[in-house]
Amino acid sequence: MKHRYEWLETEWKRMREQSLDRAWQTVEPLAEAGGAWICVRGKKLLNLSVNNYLGLAHEQRIVEAGERAARKWGAGGTASRLVLGNYPLYDELEQRLAEWKRREGALVFANGYQANTGVIAALAGRGDVVFSDRLNHASIVDGIILSRAEHVRYRHNDLEHLEFLLQKYQGKRRKWIVTDSIFSMDGDKAPLLALAELRERYGALLMVDEAHAGGVRGEQGQGLCHELGMADQVDVLVGTFSKAFGVYGAYVCADQPVIRHLRSKARSLIYSTALPPAVIGSTLEALTQIETDTWRRQALRENASLFRQMLQEKGFHITDDDTQIIPLAIGENERALQFSQKLLERGIAAVAIRPPTVPDGTARIRFTVMATHTPQELTWAVQELTAIRDELDGRDAL
Ligand SMILES: Cc1ncc(COP(=O)(O)O)c(C=O)c1O
Secondary structure, eight states, X not given: OOOTTHHHHHHHHHHHHTTOOOOOOOEEEOGGGTTSEEEETTEEEEEOSOSOTTSGGGOHHHHHHHHHHHHHHOSSOOSOGXXXXXXXXXXXXXXXXXXXXXXXXXEEESOHHHHHHHHHHHHOOTTOEEEXXXXXXXXXXXXXXXXXXXXXXXXXXXXXXHHHHHHHTTTSSOEEEEEESBOTTTOOBOOHHHHHHHHHHHTOEEEEEOTTTTTTSSTTSOOHHHHTTOGGGOSEEEEESSSTTSSOOEEEEEOHHHHHHHHHHOHHHHTSOOOOHHHHHHHHHHHHHHHHOHHHHHHHHHHHHHHHHHHHHTTOOOOOOOSSEEEXXXXXXXXXXXXXXXXXXXXXXXXXXXXXXXXXXXXXXXXEOOTTOOHHHHHHHHHHHHHHHHHHHOTTOO
């Protein structure tokens, strides 16, 4: 008899040959540096790859708010919110979120992955069509698959293609357009104003995932839709607490009929235990900081602009976007891994992103800057990057 797991051995071998195998390392964040530095196997590294954009994960007031909530309400959520797991902290957070986003209601989910899968599967179904940007996050893709609606992908940010498809599927019961607002692996922005126009023209519904814009865009960090003044033309706004908030969990903001429906129909919400009180306590405090600490947003914006500009000056092919996600296109998986390893040796943590997270042949280093980086740290990082590029294959290779 063949070995029981031979198929897994074969698959593993294939992944290794294509440099697609994955592993993680144990990371210790250095709290005193606001998470901007970490320690890996005893080596101190500048952190240029996490989503803790504002450095709030180590902010004492946020950590302490979590501690207080745990002491008062216990360590665990103890049940689904529909089964006696709905503590007062939840209601408070949802009320605050609705006010912050200026929407009729809000719902907290366990994380962004569960928010997207739960929301799309609850709102779309057989007979509907969901138009989804090709570069949308995997949780959106999985939500559409779960929904059993027709899944139609449009070319990245291609409005003409989307409009063509909207006309083609005109006869469908309901038409959803779903997009990230800032794309997680490319750092570019969706054409939200134009999408809102298409929503209007074709009687479609629009859902926007603000995972990477929540906390960092908009006057009080509400996201890109608010920055552009079109949030009231979005039917469902999703965001997470795991990135700029520095905590964990996610939210949906929408009008009451949508919220009411989700409370009864979103399976990832119903069939899962409520988030622990510590997480909600910390999130409430993070929301306060996001609403009021505009200096963090400003510092992040300046750091992103500085890092992009310095890389461009050194001849790296970096786009002119204005977000904190700054990918360096490399191409081959093995080369991206090699580049990331060289960075590590020089004291910089920036991971290689490979398929299926990004399309085949587009492996990259995904740099993310933080509000808590200093200009000196970023300048040093660019020097190291340039040295690696020159060492690997000559000046104009990237
Ligand atoms: C656009 C987008 N949506 C959703 C998620 C999932 O969020 P979470 O990490 O809270 O599950 C991510 C996380 O990487 C994301 O980039």
